[in-house]
Amino acid sequence: MNLIRxxxxxxxxxxxxxxxxxxxxxxxxxxxYWCPGCLDGLPWIRSPLCxxxxxxxxxxxxxxxxxxxxxxxGGAHFDAARSAVFYGDGPVTRxxxxxxxxxxxxxxxxxxxxxxxxxxxxxxxxxxxxxxxxPLHPRRxxxxxxxxxxxxxxxxxxxxxxxxxxxxxxRARETRPQTRLSREERLANVRGAFLVADAEAVSGRRILxxxxxxxxxxxxxxxxxxxxRAGAARIAALTVARSVPGFHL
Numbered sequence: 001m002n003l004i005r006x007x008x009x010x011x012x013x014x015x016x017x018x019x020x021x022x023x024x025x026x027x028x029x030x031x032x033y034w035c036p037g038c039l040d041g042l043p044w045i046r047s048p049l050c051x052x053x054x055x056x057x058x059x060x061x062x063x064x065x066x067x068x069x070x071x072x073x074g075g076a077h078f079d080a081a082r083s084a085v086f087y088g089d090g091p092v093t094r095x096x097x098x099x100x101x102x103x104x105x106x107x108x109x110x111x112x113x114x115x116x117x118x119x120x121x122x123x124x125x126x127x128x129x130x131x132x133x134x135p136l137h138p139r140r141x142x143x144x145x146x147x148x149x150x151x152x153x154x155x156x157x158x159x160x161x162x163x164x165x166x167x168x169x170x171r172a173r174e175t176r177p178q179t180r181l182s183r184e185e186r187l188a189n190v191r192g193a194f195l196v197a198d199a200e201a202v203s204g205r206r207i208l209x210x211x212x213x214x215x216x217x218x219x220x221x222x223x224x225x226x227x228x229r230a231g232a233a234r235i236a237a238l239t240v241a242r243s244v245p246g247f248h249l
Contacts, residue, residue, distance in 0.1 A: 020110040021091035033110035042114075043086040045242060053217065054081040054237075056244060076217055078224035078235040080124050083214050083242035084114040092241055096212050100148050108148070111240045112155035115210070119160050124236045128208035130165045130201075131157045134223055135194070137171040152240065153210045162208065169223060170195050194223050196230035203231035214239040 016025045021038030029035055034042075048057040050068040052075055057063065067075075085092050095111055098104035119125040133149035141147055150166055157164040172195045196202055207227055209220060220237040227235055 020095055020107070031113070033113045038091060042084075042092060043088065043090065045083055045085060052076075052080055054083055054214070054242065056086075056242075076221040076224065077228050078209065078220060078237045081214065081217065081220065081237035081239075082118055082122055082125070083239045084118045085241050087213055087215075087241035087243040096241060099151070100212060103145070105146065105151065108151040109155050111212070112152045112159070114240055115152060115156045115238060116159045118238065119156070119208075122236075124234075125208050125238055126160070127206055128162050128236060129205040130168065131160075131162050131208045131210055132165050132169050132223075132227070134209065134211040134219060135169050135171045149211045152212065156210065165201065167197055168201060169226065170197050191222065194226040196226050199230040202227055204233050207232050207235045209235055209237045211237070211239050212241070214242040 016027050017032040018024065019026050019035035019038050020033055021041075022035060024035045024038075026032050026035055031039065045054070045056050046059070047065050048059075048063055049055060049065055050057075050071055051065045052067060052071040055068045055070075057066075057068075087093055087096075092111070092114065095104075095107040099107035099111065131153045133147060133153040135149075136144070136147045150164075153164045153166070156162075171193055209223055209227070211220060214220065214237070217237075220239075224232075224235045224237065
């Protein structure tokens with residue numbers, strides 16, 4: 001046993017890892033971030049869903065996966081999108097908020113664990129040449145001290161074996177927070193906000209675009225547009241959670 005593994009086991013003995021959802025000790029469960037009960041109880045997004053944008057349909061729907069109305073009439077600039085769980089009440093949403101606004105950096109690995117589980121079942125993501133986090137504007141990055149999408153990308157890339165290009169996509173201008181904006185306002189807010197720093201590194205590549213939450217998809221779509229204009233071959237968008245107003249589990 002090498003020294004790094006020995007040190008890790010010693011640390012787990014002194015400070016045993018706890019479940020993100022219920023604080024139960026997770027040593028010996030096979031997952032240091034989630035206990036089996038909490039993992040099984042998460043609001044996973046499953047079929048039926050739109051194979052392009054990943055929008056879920058009611059679980060009781062007898063139909064197979066099929067394109068949603070938005071994708072039938074045009075769709076987004078990314079080629080496919082998936083989210084691990086629904087955004088709402090519960091431990092995942094709480095962890096996202098604590099990471100994003102509370103400075104709780106220890107929430108990043110358990111959230112990235114959910115991304116890694118999704119990547120394991122989604123070939124589009126596994127074939128990516130680069131993981132690219134949705135960037136923050138430099139002023140907001142200085143204020144917050146970190147980019148939560150970059151942290152998620154770091155842990156995901158390490159586990160999935162996909163390199164992360166942290167500075168490949170940049171936010172050229174500062175935008176307002178999207179949370180309280182209408183869809184039309186969101187579109188206007190992020191239009192032209194992203195630039196590709198190295199078009200040669202993008203050209204012909206498969207990109208896995210990573211963020212924390214998919215709400216309307218406008219930010220991911222604008223990022224995908226910039227990457228496509230730089231010559232990206234395919235773009236898959238991946239988020240921990242997806243907000244679907246009016247959806248009933």
